[in-house]
Amino acid sequence: MTRRKKISTPTIPTGVAPGANPSGLNRRAFLQGGLALTAATTGGKLSAAEPPLPWLHTPGAPLTNYGQPSEQERKVIRWITPNRQVPGNGVSWTPLHELEGIITPSGLHFERHHNGVPQIPADQHRLLVHGLTQRALSFSIADLLRYPLRTRLAFIECGGNSNAGWNLEPLQTKAGYLHGMASCSEWTGVPLSTILDEAGVAPEARWLVLEGADAIAMNVSLPLHKATDDCLLALYQNGERLRPENGYPLRLLVPGWEGVLNVKWLRRIELSREPVMARNETSRYTELQPDGKARQFTFVMGVKSLITTPSPGAVLSRGLHELRGLAWSGHGRIKKVEISVNGGKTWTQAELQTPVLPQCFTRFRLPWQWRGQAAVLKSRATDEAGNVQPERTKLIAERGRAGYFHYNAIVAWALDSDGELSHVYA
Numbered sequence: 118m119t120r121r122k123k124i125s126t127p128t129i130p131t132g133v134a135p136g137a138n139p140s141g142l143n144r145r146a147f148l149q150g151g152l153a154l155t156a157a158t159t160g161g162k163l164s165a166a167e168p169p170l171p172w173l174h175t176p177g178a179p180l181t182n183y184g185q186p187s188e189q190e191r192k193v194i195r196w197i198t199p200n201r202q203v204p205g206n207g208v209s210w211t212p213l214h215e216l217e218g219i220i221t222p223s224g225l226h227f228e229r230h231h232n233g234v235p236q237i238p239a240d241q242h243r244l245l246v247h248g249l250t251q252r253a254l255s256f257s258i259a260d261l262l263r264y265p266l267r268t269r270l271a272f273i274e275c276g277g278n279s280n281a282g283w284n285l286e287p288l289q290t291k292a293g294y295l296h297g298m299a300s301c302s303e304w305t306g307v308p309l310s311t312i313l314d315e316a317g318v319a320p321e322a323r324w325l326v327l328e329g330a331d332a333i334a335m336n337v338s339l340p341l342h343k344a345t346d347d348c349l350l351a352l353y354q355n356g357e358r359l360r361p362e363n364g365y366p367l368r369l370l371v372p373g374w375e376g377v378l379n380v381k382w383l384r385r386i387e388l389s390r391e392p393v394m395a396r397n398e399t400s401r402y403t404e405l406q407p408d409g410k411a412r413q414f415t416f417v418m419g420v421k422s423l424i425t426t427p428s429p430g431a432v433l434s435r436g437l438h439e440l441r442g443l444a445w446s447g448h449g450r451i452k453k454v455e456i457s458v459n460g461g462k463t464w465t466q467a468e469l470q471t472p473v474l475p476q477c478f479t480r481f482r483l484p485w486q487w488r489g490q491a492a493v494l495k496s497r498a499t500d501e502a503g504n505v506q507p508e509r510t511k512l513i514a515e516r517g518r519a520g521y522f523h524y525n526a527i528v529a530w531a532l533d534s535d536g537e538l539s540h541v542y543a
């Protein structure tokens with residue numbers, strides 16, 4: 118019987134890869150330095166000593182009906198903003214800094230509720246479609262499941278995401294608790310256009326009034342052109358039925374548009390000539406401008422990106438690292454992401470991880486040789502419509518100081534010579 122051999126840990130190469138630019142950013146660094154990794158693994162000393170590792174000898178745990186993350190990973194959780202007034206009204210944030218890839222695990226999708234999570238038996242739920250239609254229709258979940266389904270990936274982002282960026286001082290917290298009112302899932306459901314065709318939209322209809330079955334009957338208005346374009350009556354999230362907190366048994370997916378339009382526990386769609394002027398499109402999710410007027414119906418979420426690894430809370434060691442992050446835009450696909458390690462003086466294009474899909478998280482990566490100098494890390498995304506993520510100073514110059522929603526400025530992490538990161542305005 119061959120004993121398992123302990124192999125010495127590979128040492129990450131620290132030499133400067135040929136072709137690296139002066140900032141140490143180099144898309145090919147791992148390709149070139151990777152040789153050192155292989156050499157360390159195969160050429161390193163093999164140790165015959167084996168520490169007592171019980172799982173090598175003792176049978177493991179029994180089967181389970183529904184898998185849970187490893188005990189070691191139970192710290193990867195949504196962070197709930199404390200709210201002492203109304204427990205059901207608030208936000209929990211996706212820990213973007215703990216995650217990889219582009220899919221948010223369903224149990225970590227951010228939550229935004231105005232009056233708690235209703236527990237709805239699917240067989241008692243109905244969707245009513247009425248108003249300016251040829252006929253009023255009522256659908257059960259079973260009815261909806263008989264229509265042709267469509268699947269797509271899409272992020273949902275609250276219009277209030279990243280709003281700490283408007284603060285005078287940079288908030289010191291982890292990346293996900295600043296920018297994690299955004300999550301990305303695979304959604305499956307019935308195209309809203311299918312159901313609108315069934316009802317027959319009257320020619321004078323311009324808007325849909327959407328209403329949820331939560332105890333606040335949250336409602337909001339959606340322009341008809343978006344409803345017939347790419348909206349989905351979502352029943353499944355990441356392959357399984359929706360989670361209660363994300364709208365079980367039925368929610369609307371409005372790709373790329375602000376979170377509030379993605380009405381959860383959807384129970385009523387009324388076709389109308391005018392928007393309903395609900396709370397969430399008048400006193401909320403509108404933006405006061407310097408002249409005292411408010412921007413209203415600012416639906417599309419702007420192009421945004423941030424470096425998630427490393428980010429505040431992490432301590433960086435010297436040597437070669439892969440800078441990793443997320444970019445997304447409500448306007449379509451991400452076209453490019455650039456990274457700066459000197460606060461924006463020079464930029465290097467990062468690699469975009471495929472697939473790069475419209476209105477979807479896009480993962481970017483770029484190797485970086487850190488030699489221990491103080492640095493300011495930034496990422497800047499550009500989308501296929503040509504929108505470029507703005508510097509914070511530019512965003513504030515354009516929008517004034519009374520803004521609260523739709524903050525999408527470039528995010529800066531300062532790295533000190535001890536390898537500690539903090540959130541800065543730079």
Ligand SMILES: Nc1nc2c(c(=O)[nH]1)N[C@H]1C(S)=C(S)[C@@H](COP(=O)(O)O)O[C@H]1N2
Nearest residue numbers: 227228229230231275329335363376377381
């Ligand atoms: N019925 C209902 N739908 C709702 C809400 C709500 O409170 N009630 N919150 C909205 C807001 S403001 C956002 S940002 C998204 C959040 O969706 P999530 O909780 O699945 O992340 O749901 C929207 N849909």
Ligand SMILES: [Mo]
Nearest residue numbers: 275276376377
């Ligand atoms: Mo929201």
